[in-house]
Amino acid sequence: MFVVLGLLSGVFKVPLEFDTPTAFHVVAALVYMQLDLCVARWWVGPSFGTWNLPWLVATKLSPIPATLDGLSPPGTPPIARSVFELNGALFHEIFWNVCICQNFIDHGFPWILALLAVPLSSGLVHGIVSNVNTGIRCFPNFLWVALAYHASGSVLPPAIIHAMWYVLEAKLCFSLKSVKRNWDVDDREDETETPPWDATSTLGLLLIVGFYTPLTILTSLYPQLRSLEGLHHAASGVHPGRLPVHDPLEKVLCILGLVQIGLGAATWELVRSGMDVLAEKGDLTDDGIDEIKATVDRFVEEHGLCGLSQVCPSSSAESSSARSASASDSDHEDSTELGLKGKARGLSVA
Numbered sequence: 001m002f003v004v005l006g007l008l009s010g011v012f013k014v015p016l017e018f019d020t021p022t023a024f025h026v027v028a029a030l031v032y033m034q035l036d037l038c039v040a041r042w043w044v045g046p047s048f049g050t051w052n053l054p055w056l057v058a059t060k061l062s063p064i065p066a067t068l069d070g071l072s073p074p075g076t077p078p079i080a081r082s083v084f085e086l087n088g089a090l091f092h093e094i095f096w097n098v099c100i101c102q103n104f105i106d107h108g109f110p111w112i113l114a115l116l117a118v119p120l121s122s123g124l125v126h127g128i129v130s131n132v133n134t135g136i137r138c139f140p141n142f143l144w145v146a147l148a149y150h151a152s153g154s155v156l157p158p159a160i161i162h163a164m165w166y167v168l169e170a171k172l173c174f175s176l177k178s179v180k181r182n183w184d185v186d187d188r189e190d191e192t193e194t195p196p197w198d199a200t201s202t203l204g205l206l207l208i209v210g211f212y213t214p215l216t217i218l219t220s221l222y223p224q225l226r227s228l229e230g231l232h233h234a235a236s237g238v239h240p241g242r243l244p245v246h247d248p249l250e251k252v253l254c255i256l257g258l259v260q261i262g263l264g265a266a267t268w269e270l271v272r273s274g275m276d277v278l279a280e281k282g283d284l285t286d287d288g289i290d291e292i293k294a295t296v297d298r299f300v301e302e303h304g305l306c307g308l309s310q311v312c313p314s315s316s317a318e319s320s321s322a323r324s325a326s327a328s329d330s331d332h333e334d335s336t337e338l339g340l341k342g343k344a345r346g347l348s349v350a
Contacts, residue, residue, distance in 0.1 A: 001257075003257060004091075004261070008243060012238060013236070013244075014233075015233065016233075017230035017233065018156075019227055022227045026157050028157075029164075036172045036173050036207055038051065039203070039207060043176065045183065056169065060167045065077050089162035093162055094155050096121075096142065096158075097145065097155055097158055098155065100114075102149075118142050118143070118146035119140075123136060131194055133193065134194045136197050144212070147208065148161055154227040173204035173207055174203075175204070176200040180281075180283045270299055277292050
């Protein structure tokens with residue numbers, strides 16, 4: 001909402017161009033994600049499940065409506081959920097990197113302070129709306145998006161990174177302990193709140209800094225690797241108090257923002273019914289996901305939403321049987337969690 005209001009009032013423009021430097025940094029981000037998944041698989045062991053980046057992404061791009069998962073409206077295909085996540089992530093990253101990071105730079109602060117302003121302010125916000133441990137654990141991933149923005153000069157790489165926190169099912173190193181999983185639930189069954197900073201947080205931070213520090217140095221030595229056109233667009237022709245009638249990009253973003261707000265409001269109660277269970281128990285084991293699905297099943301039946309879904313249980317026994325069958329293949333279960341993992345960090349790592 002804040003970003004849409006800013007765009008409508010003409011107080012800023014967005015550094016976003018679909019140019020070669022932006023594509024380079026998107027590819028760099030994907031390379032980093034696969035590296036991170038490899039390290040996470042090594043850290044957890046064989047019980048980690050799928051760690052193939054293309055496969056994890058492909059399962060979230062299916063046009064076939066999925067069964068209820070606790071976060072998607074009935075009958076929603078995975079690709080629709082992924083587009084919704086990407087659109088929301090784009091507006092989050094416009095806020096963090098334009099309104100916070102770039103604003104610090106424009107007002108003469110050293111770039112290192114501008115970078116740190118993103119994870120520190122995000123940690124403060126998440127600490128207030130969720131809990132202190134959630135706020136602290138936000139540091140690695142929000143430093144990541146700030147580094148990606150500074151290296152690329154575009155909000156697109158950070159937006160894709162943000163969306164992938166959910167698409168990759170929170171399997172990246174920084175989020176391995178954010179919720180209970182099949183591989184560690186026995187050791188964490190008495191856990192009742194978000195765990196404090198631990199070795200996985202440190203591991204994620206070291207990987208991010210180790211990858212993006214050389215990339216940032218490289219783009220400093222070769223400025224043509226940054227999206228200079230996007231930065232130039234953001235710095236030119238700002239007219240506070242005027243609608244962006246002559247700025248096609250900002251007009252499109254305004255429309256996308258209003259659509260995001262509308263869809264979020266329309267599906268909030270349904271999504272919240274599953275998110276509340278996740279927030280209370282922090283359980284994303286097979287049993288935890290079954291409980292979330294059962295909660296959403298009940299919501300769908302109670303509110304007469306069965307007509308929207310191809311999968312509407314006629315009885316709780318039938319629903320339980322279907323869920324047991326779907327859990328028989330652990331890798332398939334991994335691929336159908338549809339981004340639930342990222343939401344456990346205080347209902348969303350905004």
